[in-house]
Amino acid sequence: MWAGPLSNNKIAVVLWNRGSSRATVTAYWSDIGLDPTTTVNARDLWAVRSLIIYIYIYIFIRTSSFDY
Secondary structure (H helix, E strand, C coil): CEEECCCCEEEECCCCCCCCEEEEEEEEEHHCCHHHHHHHEEEEEEEEEEEECCCCCCECCCEECCCC
16 A cells, blocks of 8 residues: 645545456555545546445455556
């Protein structure tokens, strides 16, 4: 996981699977520096679509491995 600041009080968060097989990658709001009650708008940049966030304490993805 990587997180960094953007303009207008936004944060970019990158979740990726560095393993050799499909895995779930999770980032808790506290890992990113957000209050647990924060709601977010999230996008999957590879699939070019918005994600629906049902639980407001963390975000996770189920993803295949990623070759560099």
